[in-house]
Amino acid sequence: MAQWLIDPRPPLASRVIVNRVWRWHFGAGIVRTTDNFGLLGENPSHPELLDWLARRLAGDGWSLKSLHRTILSSST
Numbered sequence: 001m002a003q004w005l006i007d008p009r010p011p012l013a014s015r016v017i018v019n020r021v022w023r024w025h026f027g028a029g030i031v032r033t034t035d036n037f038g039l040l041g042e043n044p045s046h047p048e049l050l051d052w053l054a055r056r057l058a059g060d061g062w063s064l065k066s067l068h069r070t071i072l073s074s075s076t
Contacts, residue, residue, distance in 0.1 A: 014058045015051070017054075018050060019031050021071065022053075022071065031043070056070060
């Protein structure tokens with residue numbers, strides 16, 4: 001199960017983390033229902049951005065510091 005959670009195709013765990021960090025900084029997540037990524041949750045407003053950030057998080061060794069830096073140094 002642990003391997004499934006961190007599998008990069010689809011990057012579920014990293015997408016959830018990215019969404020929560022995004023919400024922390026901007027008040028609303030890319031997926032508005034941050035506590036529900038399942039069938040009853042909303043779709044992401046920007047799915048490509050969410051997936052790109054999720055892949056980057058996994059590619060950077062799951063570094064939250066790097067994720068914060070990437071998000072906060074963007075032009076968002």
